[in-house]
Amino acid sequence: MTKKMIMFDIDGTLLDHEKKLPVSAKEAIKSLKEVGHEVAIATGRAPYFINDLRKELEIDSFVCFNGQYVEIEGEVIYKNPIDKELLMQLSDFSTSYDHPLVYMGAEFMKSNTGSHSEIEESLRSLFIDTAQLEVDANYYNNTEIYQTLLYCKEHEESSYRSNLGSLNFIRWHEFSMDVLPLGGSKAKGIEKFIEKKGFTKDQVYAFGDNLNDIEMLQYVGYGVAMGNAPEEVKKIARYVTKDVSENGIAYGLEMVGLLP
Known part of the structure; x- marks a missing residue:
């Protein structure tokens, strides 16, 4: 064999x-x-x-x-962490649309906003408890981030793809997309x-x-x-x-x- x-x-x-x-x-x-x-x-x-x-x-x-x-x-x-400059651009762009982000490092994930129904619902679909999800909008500055969860609707995707072409966006939930390094x-x-x-x-x-x-x-x-x-x-x-x-x-x- x-x-x-x-x-x-x-x-x-x-x-x-x-x-x-x-x-x-x-x-x-x-x-x-x-x-x-x-x-x-x-x-x-x-x-x-x-x-x-x-x-x-x-x-x-x-x-x-x-x-x-x-x-x-x-x-x-x-x-293969996401470049910090790209994360900053993503953060600025998503904030302008009031779209939350969850930054995912090797040991922890942290949100850039407080309690949010779409974050809770999407992660609950994976049976992930969000009760302990900490808020740290600057988490990406001192931690390697390998994936970010972006919360936006499907009809809002195109603005991210056209303005942040150095990142890869893959929808996994009605409310959320995975954000990865380009080519990842x-x-x-x-x-x-x-x-x-x-x-x-x-x-x-x-x-x-x-x-x-x-x-x-x-x-x-x-x-x-x-x-x-x-x-x-x-x-x-x-x-x-x-x-x-x-x-x-x-x-x-x-x-x-x-x-x-």
């Missing part, structure tokens, strides 16, 4: 629509490791939001912040990951379900879109499995021949 690398997104991929890990997915990942394959997480989440899941699945390597922060077995092997993606993080581990792209499989997974699914040798993914994600994937709530991970691994 040739050893493979399998990367899993979290929300809508490993975790179902209720943010629960299906038993079939947990058992499938255990089986992958038992036969000698390597498993890692590739998520838009911060490292501090995946600790419980990593512990449950016994996964010690991950690509976080949509590719901007990569850790392998406790060693940080790649960091899960694919870039996975590239650094597999270089370190010695895999080729043709030995790498990835499972994802949303717009921030497109580059990842295109980059790896075997991109698998979940059945619950939007059509534009399914179109670029090499394979499409079942919905996450219909044992999509286990079904997909069997479909691509990684599990019997």
Whole structure:
């Protein structure tokens, strides 16, 4: 057997629509490791939001912040923070529209505003408690920021894209977009990951379900879109499995021949 690398997104991929890990997915990942394959997480989440899941699945390597922060077995092997000057421009521009920001560092995230219903609702959809979310509008000045959450509606996106072309904007929620360094993606993080581990792209499989997974699914040798993914994600994937709530991970691994 040739050893493979399998990367899993979290929300809508490993975790179902209720943010629960299906038993079939947990058992499938255990089986992958038992036969000698390597498993890692590739998520838009911060490292501090995946600790419980990593512990449950016994996964010690991950690509976080949509590719901007990569850790392998406790060693940080790649960091791509957003330039501070660009964060200042983003802050000034978003403030002029009264659009909140949440700055995400490797250890903490902090908001540039007080309690805000859209921040609370979006993070609550990920089952993230915002009660302890601190306010620090200058957080980016003394901390490396790998991803920023921008709160604006879809019809307001174009003004950011046209005025802040050195940043990458990816919508993940009705109220919010991820803001990344230009060119930053899960694919870039996975590239650094597999270089370190010695895999080729043709030995790498990835499972994802949303717009921030497109580059990842295109980059790896075997991109698998979940059945619950939007059509534009399914179109670029090499394979499409079942919905996450219909044992999509286990079904997909069997479909691509990684599990019997």
